Amino acid sequence: MQIIRHPDEMTAWAKEQAKAGRRIGLVPTMGFFHEGHISLMRRAGQLADQVTVSLFVNPIQFGPQEDLAAYPRNFERDCAMADTAGVTALFAPDAAEMYPAGCSTTVAVGAELTGQLCGASRPSHFAGVATVVCKLFSIVRPDLAVFGEKDFQQLAVIRRMTADLNLGVEIVAHPIVREVDGLAMSSRNTYLAPQQREAALSLSRALALARKRATEGEHSAERLTTVLQDFIHSFPETAVDYISFVHQDSLQHVAEIDAQTVLALAVKIDGKVRLIDNGKVL
Amino acid sequence: MQIIRHPDEMTAWAKEQAKAGRRIGLVPTMGFFHEGHISLMRRAGQLADQVTVSLFVNPIQFGPQEDLAAYPRNFERDCAMADTAGVTALFAPDAAEMYPAGCSTTVAVGAELTGQLCGASRPSHFAGVATVVCKLFSIVRPDLAVFGEKDFQQLAVIRRMTADLNLGVEIVAHPIVREVDGLAMSSRNTYLAPQQREAALSLSRALALARKRATEGEHSAERLTTVLQDFIHSFPETAVDYISFVHQDSLQHVAEIDAQTVLALAVKIDGKVRLIDNGKVL
Numbered sequence: 001m002q003i004i005r006h007p008d009e010m011t012a013w014a015k016e017q018a019k020a021g022r023r024i025g026l027v028p029t030m031g032f033f034h035e036g037h038i039s040l041m042r043r044a045g046q047l048a049d050q051v052t053v054s055l056f057v058n059p060i061q062f063g064p065q066e067d068l069a070a071y072p073r074n075f076e077r078d079c080a081m082a083d084t085a086g087v088t089a090l091f092a093p094d095a096a097e098m099y100p101a102g103c104s105t106t107v108a109v110g111a112e113l114t115g116q117l118c119g120a121s122r123p124s125h126f127a128g129v130a131t132v133v134c135k136l137f138s139i140v141r142p143d144l145a146v147f148g149e150k151d152f153q154q155l156a157v158i159r160r161m162t163a164d165l166n167l168g169v170e171i172v173a174h175p176i177v178r179e180v181d182g183l184a185m186s187s188r189n190t191y192l193a194p195q196q197r198e199a200a201l202s203l204s205r206a207l208a209l210a211r212k213r214a215t216e217g218e219h220s221a222e223r224l225t226t227v228l229q230d231f232i233h234s235f236p237e238t239a240v241d242y243i244s245f246v247h248q249d250s251l252q253h254v255a256e257i258d259a260q261t262v263l264a265l266a267v268k269i270d271g272k273v274r275l276i277d278n279g280k281v282l
Numbered sequence: 283m284q285i286i287r288h289p290d291e292m293t294a295w296a297k298e299q300a301k302a303g304r305r306i307g308l309v310p311t312m313g314f315f316h317e318g319h320i321s322l323m324r325r326a327g328q329l330a331d332q333v334t335v336s337l338f339v340n341p342i343q344f345g346p347q348e349d350l351a352a353y354p355r356n357f358e359r360d361c362a363m364a365d366t367a368g369v370t371a372l373f374a375p376d377a378a379e380m381y382p383a384g385c386s387t388t389v390a391v392g393a394e395l396t397g398q399l400c401g402a403s404r405p406s407h408f409a410g411v412a413t414v415v416c417k418l419f420s421i422v423r424p425d426l427a428v429f430g431e432k433d434f435q436q437l438a439v440i441r442r443m444t445a446d447l448n449l450g451v452e453i454v455a456h457p458i459v460r461e462v463d464g465l466a467m468s469s470r471n472t473y474l475a476p477q478q479r480e481a482a483l484s485l486s487r488a489l490a491l492a493r494k495r496a497t498e499g500e501h502s503a504e505r506l507t508t509v510l511q512d513f514i515h516s517f518p519e520t521a522v523d524y525i526s527f528v529h530q531d532s533l534q535h536v537a538e539i540d541a542q543t544v545l546a547l548a549v550k551i552d553g554k555v556r557l558i559d560n561g562k563v564l
Contacts, residue, residue, distance in 0.1 A: 007448055011448070011450060103445075103446045104391055104392025104393075104395065104442065104446065105412070105442060105443045105446035105447055106389070106390050106392075107387065107388070107389050107447070108387065108388050108390065109386055109387050110387070110388075112386060113386070130387070131447075134447055135446075135447055138447055138448040138449050138450060160384075160386065160387060161387045163385075164387035165387055165389070165413075165416055165417055166289055166293070166417050166420040166421045167420050168293060
């Protein structure tokens with residue numbers, strides 16, 4: 001596996017692959033890999049000839065009060081894991097290479113997709129994501145890119161941006177990978193103390209509860225939301241950021257749930273660790 | 283010369299050129315060609331193997347009170363002129379192909395470059411320009427793109443965006459092409475009645491006056507501005523939008539002019555036709 005630090009070097013490598021007729025699959029990450037990341041890399045390997053993983057903790061997608069400095073990092077372990085997963089090139093640029101002095105361009109997707117859910121409490125987050133992914137697509141020039149469905153709103157934002165800017169990259173969605181007990185894998189899970197880890201299960205269990213009630217015939221988003229809010233708050237460490245039933249593509253709230261509805265959840269544990277999860281309920 | 287209407291078809295054509303090792307030079311335009319456009323096309327032909335011209339009156343760079351509907355068009359004449367100038371492919375998409383329903387992504391360059399000069403009176407203009415040029419670069423995949431220096435701020439904005447988003451396109455600046463009497467060529471010149479045409483000369487003459495005074499030793503931007511304002515307003519049809527002495531790269535105002543200073547002018551003729559011009563004065 002090649003480790004590439006400079007954007008220009010990355011682009012030169014990508015151009016060589018294209019010249020040789022090899023398809024590149026990109027997996028954009030912020031590192032600190034877990035099974036979720038590895039499954040994205042394997043998926044990319046099934047769909048493309050060369051897998052490139054970008055490892056970049058993107059400062060502009062963190063708000064001023066968020067965990068940029070504390071975000072977990074372990075470069076050597078990540079390299080070993082990516083190598084084992086069959087990654088051909090690991091692109092790990094410095095922030096100063098990605099955002100040199102004077103850099104001021106932002107890519108933003110409209111408020112229909114970015115104003116609600118995580119966008120409500122993280123106002124500049126999705127512009128930060130769209131900007132860095134647009135840059136990564138220009139630098140790595142992938143034929144396809146694989147994103148996890150755990151970041152459900154991010155996926156919708158990236159699909160929108162890719163279509164709107166004619167970026168010509170196929171966006172592949174990969175299902176959420178979970179721990180045995182149901183917790184959605186996340187690099188931020190390492191923040192959780194044992195008692196908090198238990199409270200974190202409230203998210204996946206709320207999804208299961210919603211599925212049960214929906215299957216029994218309860219299709220009112222409002223009534224289901226009340227049930228889920230009570231359930232999640234029965235874990236004393238939790239505070240609900242949002243419980244939203246939205247259309248899978250438009251991300252607009254729905255009153256009655258159906259097969260196109262996604263339940264999206266964000267919960268803070270002890271006011272510190274913010275976890276998200278989502279899934280269909282019908 | 284091939285005329286291409288659909289973005290996907292344009293990209294397919296561009297990929298073929300790349301595969302054959304041919305370099306593409308792009309000239310983005312809004313059509314209604316004059317000698318200025320033709321000189322950009324010829325320049326692109328000197329620098330690249332294939333010249334692609336995009337002809338698209340981009341709705342999102344016009345403000346609600348601006349001249350989108352009235353903007354002059356003559357597709358057949360444009361085709362003939364481009365063909366004669368050696369253009370290989372003319373990309374002329376419909377607005378509905380460029381901005382399909384649901385499209386909501388914007389590319390914006392920071393206020394340092396877009397908040398002053400034309401950006402002050404046209405607040406969403408440069409986001410419209412940056413967005414469409416980003417799209418055109420993705421669709422046409424040029425090795426280089428040629429822009430006229432007449433749109434001096436646009437050039438700075440596009441350079442910034444291209445660098446910031448790692449678009450990998452070489453930006454080539456081409457000098458202003460003028461009528462015999464000095465008027466900078468512009469599709470909007472066709473709006474001018476004879477008396478207005480005379481008043482329009484106030485811009486290039488103001489540049490000449492500034493050059494004369496600067497060479498004589500007047501380097502104060504404030505005093506030069508007063509001289510130019512009085513001169514331009516001696517044409518009764520004129521109203522100055524701005525007279526600005528700015529650094530050529532940063533576009534920030536300077537108090538004392540030097541060899542890096544650009545004088546940028548925008549003047550409205552009879553409250554309707556807005557003309558711009560610019561140049562070095564030292």
